[in-house]
Amino acid sequence: xxxxxxxxxxxxxxxxxxxxxxxLLMALMGWTLLTLLGLGLVAxxxxxxxxxxxxxxxxxxxxxxxxxxxxxxxxxxxxPISGEERQVVCIFMNVFNVHVNxxxxxxxxxxxxxxxxxxxxxxxxKASEHNExxxxxxxxxxxxxxxxxxxxxxxxxxxxxxxxxxxxxxxADRFGLIKFGSRVDLYFPDGYEPVVFVGDKVFAGETVIxxxxxxxxxx
Numbered sequence: 225x226x227x228x229x230x231x232x233x234x235x236x237x238x239x240x241x242x243x244x245x246x247x248l249l250m251a252l253m254g255w256t257l258l259t260l261l262g263l264g265l266v267a268x269x270x271x272x273x274x275x276x277x278x279x280x281x282x283x284x285x286x287x288x289x290x291x292x293x294x295x296x297x298x299x300x301x302x303x304p305i306s307g308e309e310r311q312v313v314c315i316f317m318n319v320f321n322v323h324v325n326x327x328x329x330x331x332x333x334x335x336x337x338x339x340x341x342x343x344x345x346x347x348x349x350k351a352s353e354h355n356e357x358x359x360x361x362x363x364x365x366x367x368x369x370x371x372x373x374x375x376x377x378x379x380x381x382x383x384x385x386x387x388x389x390x391x392x393x394x395x396a397d398r399f400g401l402i403k404f405g406s407r408v409d410l411y412f413p414d415g416y417e418p419v420v421f422v423g424d425k426v427f428a429g430e431t432v433i434x435x436x437x438x439x440x441x442x443x
Contacts, residue, residue, distance in 0.1 A: 236273025278429035
């Protein structure tokens with residue numbers, strides 16, 4: 225796996241280099257307005273693909289956010305892997321959020337399933353069923369199963385997954401990225417409950433979004 229501790233996602237380099245080269249050409253040709261627009265584009269790309277380090281919470285058993293953004297759903301829905309109704313938290317990323325996705329818990333990647341689809345607005349409920357998406361099942365402590373779903377949206381049309389089946393990852397490790405805005409859904413096993421609400425802003429690898437219910441122990 226690439227070293228991803230540089231503060232910038234390698235996936236953004238082609239866009240940054242292309243925009244920078246075009247801007248340089250326009251500057252050499254004396255096209256002032258276009259050069260300024262190019263510089264703005266370079267700045268936007270640099271901001272979009274930023275990948276800051278994050279500080280994990282002290283609670284080692286807490287589930288942390290897999291994505292930056294706003295909570296748009298915290299209720300129950302059918303898990304795409306198990307087919308069972310489970311608690312889910314859905315996080316919508318706009319173009320100004322950090323788009324690197326991080327592991328909510330430590331565990332082993334059990335399943336990766338890419339599903340082609342459409343590109344509805346990712347904030348809509350039907351996006352979780354009809355949009356292009358990548359489903360990752362993670363087995364955590366006590367054989368507890370978590371399901372992560374990266375969902376492409378109206379603008380985002382490129383889901384990137386950094387991991388493979390069988391990989392063992394620690395909580396907050398980077399597992400993927402969705403280019404130019406979208407959504408990540410996280411389904412919890414029984415015994416966990418969300419501690420965030422619709423409208424809350426969360427940060428990947430840092431914000432606690434769920435905890436074990438009182439009296440629940442890991443196996």
